[in-house]
Amino acid sequence: MLKQILALTWKDLKVFFKDLGGVAVIFLQPFMFIVIMSYALGGLFEPGEDQIQLLAVNQDRGTQAAAILRQLDEMDAFAVETTWEGQPLSREMAGKLIVDGKRNLALVFPPDFSAVLEQDPAAEERQTTKILVVVDPATSSQFVEPILGTLQGLLERTTYTAMMPKGIDYFFERLAPQTPSEQREEFKAQAQEAMSGGLLGGQEPLVTMERTVPAGMHVEEYPDAFQQNVPGYTIYGIFWIVSLLAGSVLQEKREGTFRRLLVAPMNRVVMLAGKLLPYYIINLIQLVIMLGASSLLFGMNLGHSPTGLVAVSLAAAAAATGLGVLVSALVRTEAQVGGLTVLLLLTLSALGGCFVPRFIMPAWLKTIGLVTPHAWALDAYQDLLVRGYGLLDVLPKVGVLAAFAGLFFGIGVWRFRFE
Amino acid sequence: MPSSMIEINGLVKKYGERVAVKGVSFSVQEGEIFGLLGPNGAGKTTTISILATLLPPDGGQATIGGYDLLQETKQIKPLIGFVPQELALYPTLSAWDNLAFFGRIYGLGGPALRERIAAVLDLVGLSERAGDAVQTFSGGMKRRLNITAGLIHQPRILFLDEPTVGVDPQSRNFIFEHVERLKAEGMTVLYTTHYMEEAERLCDRVAIMDEGHILALDTLKGLIGLLGGGVIYIGLPGDALERLLPPIHALSHVLAASAQDGRLKIETSDARSALLELIELCNARDVPILSLEVLEPNLESVFLHLTGKQLRD
Numbered sequence: 041m042l043k044q045i046l047a048l049t050w051k052d053l054k055v056f057f058k059d060l061g062g063v064a065v066i067f068l069q070p071f072m073f074i075v076i077m078s079y080a081l082g083g084l085f086e087p088g089e090d091q092i093q094l095l096a097v098n099q100d101r102g103t104q105a106a107a108i109l110r111q112l113d114e115m116d117a118f119a120v121e122t123t124w125e126g127q128p129l130s131r132e133m134a135g136k137l138i139v140d141g142k143r144n145l146a147l148v149f150p151p152d153f154s155a156v157l158e159q160d161p162a163a164e165e166r167q168t169t170k171i172l173v174v175v176d177p178a179t180s181s182q183f184v185e186p187i188l189g190t191l192q193g194l195l196e197r198t199t200y201t202a203m204m205p206k207g208i209d210y211f212f213e214r215l216a217p218q219t220p221s222e223q224r225e226e227f228k229a230q231a232q233e234a235m236s237g238g239l240l241g242g243q244e245p246l247v248t249m250e251r252t253v254p255a256g257m258h259v260e261e262y263p264d265a266f267q268q269n270v271p272g273y274t275i276y277g278i279f280w281i282v283s284l285l286a287g288s289v290l291q292e293k294r295e296g297t298f299r300r301l302l303v304a305p306m307n308r309v310v311m312l313a314g315k316l317l318p319y320y321i322i323n324l325i326q327l328v329i330m331l332g333a334s335s336l337l338f339g340m341n342l343g344h345s346p347t348g349l350v351a352v353s354l355a356a357a358a359a360a361t362g363l364g365v366l367v368s369a370l371v372r373t374e375a376q377v378g379g380l381t382v383l384l385l386l387t388l389s390a391l392g393g394c395f396v397p398r399f400i401m402p403a404w405l406k407t408i409g410l411v412t413p414h415a416w417a418l419d420a421y422q423d424l425l426v427r428g429y430g431l432l433d434v435l436p437k438v439g440v441l442a443a444f445a446g447l448f449f450g451i452g453v454w455r456f457r458f459e
Numbered sequence: 460m461p462s463s464m465i466e467i468n469g470l471v472k473k474y475g476e477r478v479a480v481k482g483v484s485f486s487v488q489e490g491e492i493f494g495l496l497g498p499n500g501a502g503k504t505t506t507i508s509i510l511a512t513l514l515p516p517d518g519g520q521a522t523i524g525g526y527d528l529l530q531e532t533k534q535i536k537p538l539i540g541f542v543p544q545e546l547a548l549y550p551t552l553s554a555w556d557n558l559a560f561f562g563r564i565y566g567l568g569g570p571a572l573r574e575r576i577a578a579v580l581d582l583v584g585l586s587e588r589a590g591d592a593v594q595t596f597s598g599g600m601k602r603r604l605n606i607t608a609g610l611i612h613q614p615r616i617l618f619l620d621e622p623t624v625g626v627d628p629q630s631r632n633f634i635f636e637h638v639e640r641l642k643a644e645g646m647t648v649l650y651t652t653h654y655m656e657e658a659e660r661l662c663d664r665v666a667i668m669d670e671g672h673i674l675a676l677d678t679l680k681g682l683i684g685l686l687g688g689g690v691i692y693i694g695l696p697g698d699a700l701e702r703l704l705p706p707i708h709a710l711s712h713v714l715a716a717s718a719q720d721g722r723l724k725i726e727t728s729d730a731r732s733a734l735l736e737l738i739e740l741c742n743a744r745d746v747p748i749l750s751l752e753v754l755e756p757n758l759e760s761v762f763l764h765l766t767g768k769q770l771r772d
Binding site: 295296297299300301302303304305306 | 508511512513533536537539540541543544545546547548549550561564565566608609
């Protein structure tokens with residue numbers, strides 16, 4: 041019995057290792073995924089390397105904003121940029137850098153920032169101010185919230201430090217040695233309030249943060265989790281058509297139906313186009329269902345440009361099915377279909393930002409990501425769904441996706457083995 | 460339409476260093492069933508694939524229906540039907556859907572296509588299963604449908620590549636009758652097989668192929684005539700081989716005799732009569748017969764005679 045088991049094992053190992061393409065893919069696939077995801081998430085888990093870059097527009101006439109920015113910059117996770125190409129950052133410049141996709145978030149400290157923190161606690165009228173947080177609406181809340189939390193902590197600490205000397209003076213002036221204990225308790229409570237900045241009336245903090253989008257984006261409200269996540273997973277999902285298409289082509293070759301079709305009076309390009317079209321349609325149906333269901337079931341806002349959405353969807357589906365033709369041309373066995381598609385799709389999706397936002401990736405990985413159709417499709421969908429852009433704004437990205445589709449299809453047709 | 464529907468001359472096909480078809484030449488007349496008989500690996504499928512426009516040849520010329528195979532493929536394609544060795548059907552689709560698909564590929568449509576599908580399904584006895592998925596069919600039913608799919612557009616020339624592989628005897632008979640009906644309708648058929656009995660039953664002329672060459676090409680009668688009345692291999696003691704050759708040559712039913720691998724190969728005009736004469740001769744000379752093999756005149760023995768190996772080797 042053992043001999044039979046060993047014989048079967050040996051036979052299957054030989055069969056497996058004969059398919060070198062399949063072997064390479066099986067071992068390469070998890071390795072690639074580990075490498076890419078590790079680099080992509082490196083910025084989050086290894087502070088100090090690949091810091092998150094924050095733009096800061098410091099309009100403060102005092103020193104408090106600079107102190108906060110210095111503390112932020114001293115943290116391993118952040119690199120604060122107050123200048124761009126040698127020029128001090130203005131709010132307009134910061135907004136443009138976000139619109140251009142060079143940065144994701146800018147902090148704008150108001151001119152009265154120090155004055156508000158250093159105001160007299162006994163003053164009759166309490167002054168408050170707000171820091172503007174200009175953020176690309178496509179930026180995941182999971183990324184923005186920790187940054188804002190850190191900033192909030194620094195603000196509270198700064199507020200406390202700025203207010204404390206004046207608060208204590210205030211208490212010394214008011215306290216007398218003969219004060220009864222009830223009164224002392226009351227003063228203690230007031231002192232605590234003073235230290236937290238609340239002495240000046242109410243619980244409203246002196247400094248608040250207001251999230252906004254750069255000028256030029258038409259966003260009525262900050263996007264929810266669906267708007268931020270659906271495009272990424274939709275792109276990831278539609279590219280799985282590659283596996284279906286390549287599997288179907290391989291099946292036709294294996295079962296001889298391709299040979300029968302090749303005998304028929306039909307051009308080979310027509311034959312491939314006919315093979316591609318149904319999968320393109322399936323892809324479009326997939327997009328309609330994913331975006332439609334997210335809108336109908338979860339109330340996801342589909343943006344202001346239905347034509348833009350149609351254009352991006354047509355181009356993204358073309359890129360996905362084009363990649364399917366290319367993979368069909370390269371694979372020879374079932375194992376290769378499974379392995380290569382998983383390898384390609386997970387790698388491209390990860391590089392393209394479907395799993396991890398590209399802005400937290402190291403710069404070199406971000407650049408590599410641009411060679412994936414996923415990155416362009418994702419960016420185009422985010423333009424429409426969360427940045428409030430229209431058809432004209434996304435046309436260049438649609439063009440890039442169409443070029444990807446043409447390139448994939450062209451190489452696929454060139455390398456396709458009909459036999 | 461020319462009377463010679465297929466004409467090939469010096470056809471060559473290479474796969475890398477290996478030459479699969481080595482200068483094959485033959486012609487097939489209109490309405491003829493022409494058989495390519497040979498063992499697996501003989502080059503039959505490669506030859507039929509070249510003629511069906513699936514593979515480009517590396518040498519030689521060919522015309523199909525009078526059109527040049529390399530230059531006039533567009534004109535050739537509508538003329539030919541191809542039934543590959545594999546069951547080239549979509550298993551999850553019904554028989555009707557499969558035929559409708561292949562019909563549309565050839566430009567058929569509407570009532571004409573529906574009528575044609577109904578007619579061919581009736582012809583192969585599958586009308587009642589028209590709506591069933593092909594994957595529920597028996598092997599024989601699939602084979603019949605496989606042939607039908609190659610006929611849906613009513614080609615003038617049909618290429619049948621080993622159409623009975625893995626088929627039960629009943630379905631095989633059904634296929635034979637079907638091919639005979641096609642011949643009666645005037646269709647030209649190029650039929651590859653490694654089953655001698657199929658070639659014997661169906662083919663007007665047969666080309667025997669082995670290792671990329673055509674070894675013999677003739678009518679069945681002509682090929683069998685190569686063996687005359689049959690061949691006898693007789694094993695004799697070493698010293699008797701040379702000694703008995705002259706008297707054997709002189710026997711009335713012996714056409715030729717030669718020593719081969721320690722035996723005498725004797726081609727006869729009538730194997731039975733020659734055998735009796737041989738036994739009588741050996742008895743008279745007191746020579747013991749060590750072994751005896753008689754090849755009856757049929758394609759199997761012709762193949763053995765030509766190649767020294769069995770058809771199903």
